[in-house]
Amino acid sequence: MEPSTNGSPSFFDRYAYAIKAIIIFVLMLILLVPAALIQNIIWERRDRQNEATQEIGSRWGGEQNITGPVLAIPYKPGTSEATYVYLLPDSLRINGELLPEKLHRGIFNVAVYNARLQLSGTFNRNELLSLNIPPSALDWEHASVLIGISDLRGIGNQVQMMWNGKSYAFNPGLVSKDLFDNGIQTPVSVTPGDALGGNFSLELGIKGSGRISFSPVGKTTTVGINSSWTDPGFDEAFPPKTRRVDEKGFAATWQVQHLNRNYPQSWEGKKFNIHSADFGIKLFMPAESYQMSMRAVKYAVMIIGLTFFVFYFIELSQRRALHPLQYALIGLALCIFYTLLISISEQINFMMAYVIASVLTIGLIIAYTAAAFKSRRIAAGIGATLTILYGFIYVIISAEDQALLMGSLGLFIILALIMYFSTTIKWDKLGQKNTNIQQ
Incomplete structure (x- = not known):
């Protein structure tokens, strides 16, 4: 752009870098569109x-929920229709083992299990x-006696219950x-002479996928489960009283009192x-x-914005201009990182996928920077900056509980560095120097 005829810089010469900054900012906003499309993917x-x-x-077999046993007694109040009175166990003990497997459909893995459960306890009809x-x-x-089972297709054995010393076989369906x-039932013999109402024990083999849960129907409910699965989640109403999770699997126990729940x-x-x-x-499936x-895509605006800031400050300090199209190409490379991450993580674990996608993206930008600026030193600096940035993002998305704190501190440090480097630039001389170069 030519200077004005009176020898002073024109408006566009004087504010060329400011106009360039606005163009870069608009370009950054435009690149958020493919980032949003990646979220849809x-x-x-x-x-x-x-x-x-x-x-x-x-x-x-789907996610399984085991509820019971529950004793259902027919009741006819006066002349109204017959209904049922339900009595929950005075004590309920569930012990078992989950035998996990991974089933595959295409590239997707699904966690399934065979559960071997032993249920025992007593009823008190008082x-x-x-x-x-x-x-x-x-x-x-x-x-x-009723037992709720959310998916009956997963039952793997003929369920037999010992009730007051007698054996009873369950049938599908419920009286109410x-x-x-969904569940199974069996009639039982309860006589007026039974002081408590019933002692029971049974074994239940059941298949399911993803999750298994229990209803604490006992006045005191004690559950103990162990498995070779190394990545369990305990995220429902009651956390385990004791737990062990290591490379061999997990073991967890729960103890719930009737005062902890909202029904009698x-x-x-x-x-x-x-x-x-x-x-x-x-x-949980690993990673x-x-x-x-x-989570990584949510930080796309920060990666794109900071990368553009770095290139922009290099322009200001080194007087080496990049065309807006070159910024666009660099931004697209940063966006392609996420498609690489998604596609590779479907084949291998997430950490290795993140490393591979980062190396490919950073390597591409380093090579492009070296060609654009004709400087290996600048390209190496860009590579080091992106390596630190991608490493920092990985730490944030991995530390879910401290993500907000770490992200806030990181942004504060980055802003402080940007403010520091901005003080080293003689902003009032930019337009004049740019004019001299063009002349």
């Missing part, structure tokens, strides 16, 4: 993974006294769906949500790649 791939999980679950129901209104001869929609030991009809206090285990990739 992640959601799409996650949906496909969920479809794979549902398809495998439909064949193997808990019914709080209902003020006449004993003659209860039909003990037709009492049934007041408590849960007995009631009539459909009055309470028996699943309100469920707890259990989720089998939730889509979740981690989504």
